[in-house]
Amino acid sequence: MSKIKISAVSYTNTKPFIYGIERSDVRDEIDLSLDIPSDCAAKLIDNKVDIGLIPVAAIPYVPNANIIGSYCIGSVGAVNSVFIFSNVPAAEIKTVKLDLQSRTSNNLAKVLLKFHFKVEVEFTTDQEALTDAIVLIGDRTFGRKGDFAHVYDMGEEWMKFTGLPFVYAAWVANKTISPTFVAAFDEALKFGLAHINEVLKELPQLKNFDLEDYLVNKLDFELTDEKRKALELFLSYIKKL
Numbered sequence: 001m002s003k004i005k006i007s008a009v010s011y012t013n014t015k016p017f018i019y020g021i022e023r024s025d026v027r028d029e030i031d032l033s034l035d036i037p038s039d040c041a042a043k044l045i046d047n048k049v050d051i052g053l054i055p056v057a058a059i060p061y062v063p064n065a066n067i068i069g070s071y072c073i074g075s076v077g078a079v080n081s082v083f084i085f086s087n088v089p090a091a092e093i094k095t096v097k098l099d100l101q102s103r104t105s106n107n108l109a110k111v112l113l114k115f116h117f118k119v120e121v122e123f124t125t126d127q128e129a130l131t132d133a134i135v136l137i138g139d140r141t142f143g144r145k146g147d148f149a150h151v152y153d154m155g156e157e158w159m160k161f162t163g164l165p166f167v168y169a170a171w172v173a174n175k176t177i178s179p180t181f182v183a184a185f186d187e188a189l190k191f192g193l194a195h196i197n198e199v200l201k202e203l204p205q206l207k208n209f210d211l212e213d214y215l216v217n218k219l220d221f222e223l224t225d226e227k228r229k230a231l232e233l234f235l236s237y238i239k240k241l
C-alpha cells in the first residue's frame, strides 16, 4: 500500500503534533515532510502531498480541500509568534514588508490594517525594502519583541476586532482520505497534545522566550466551532481586500 504523504509545519508550534505522530501506529503509513508554511501550502496545492498542515489563507487554492480531524494551530487571543513589528504606531503605518514563509499572517495583517486599524498600507515582498513595519511569524519571532518600538500580536488584535479566536493553520486534505486513517491520525495528534510536558523536555531552553507558556497557554490546538466561525469570517475578509 502506498503511503499517505503529509507535509507539516517545521516550527516549534507543530512539535506536539509531531511527537504524537512519531509515537503512533499510523507512523508507518505516513511519508512525512516538515516544511515552512508557504511550502506546506504549495505542496498540497500542487498535489505533491495528500494532507498538509497548511496556512488557512491557502485553503481556497487547494482543489477538493477538506479539513480533517479536530486539531489546528490556533489561539484564543494573543499567540506570541505572529506579529506586526513596527517602528511607528499602527495608525501611522504606511509600508509593510511581508513574511515569505507565511500565507495566513500576511493576509491577517492586511485584514487587520484595513478593517481594524483602518489604515491604507502598501505591502512588499522585497526583503531588502525599508518599511515602517514587518510581518514576522514562527520561531524567528522568539525573543524579538524588545527590538521594536511597537509590537502587535495579531491573535490579540483579531480577538479585539472580532471577539473570536483564530486559526492559523489546519490539517487539510486534497482528496478523500479513509475515515479509519483520519481517526487514527487524529488520535496521534491528541496523544501529542496530551504530552506537551515531554515535548518541552526535548526542546532547548531559550533565554528570552517562555516555551512552556507558548505551547501550553498561547497556542490553542482544538478546532472548535468558534475557530471554524473565525476561519469563515477571515476568508470572507480576505475576499474584501
Ligand SMILES: C=C(O[C@@H]1C=C(C(=O)O)C=C[C@H]1O)C(=O)O
Pocket (backbone or CB within 6 Å): 009, 011, 013, 037, 038, 054, 055, 056, 073, 079, 081, 082, 101, 102, 103, 104, 105, 106, 137, 138, 139, 168, 169
Ligand atoms: C502561530 C503560527 O501559525 C502559523 C502561521 C502561518 C502563516 O502565517 O501562514 C502558517 C502556519 C502556522 O505555523 C506561527 O507560525 O507562529
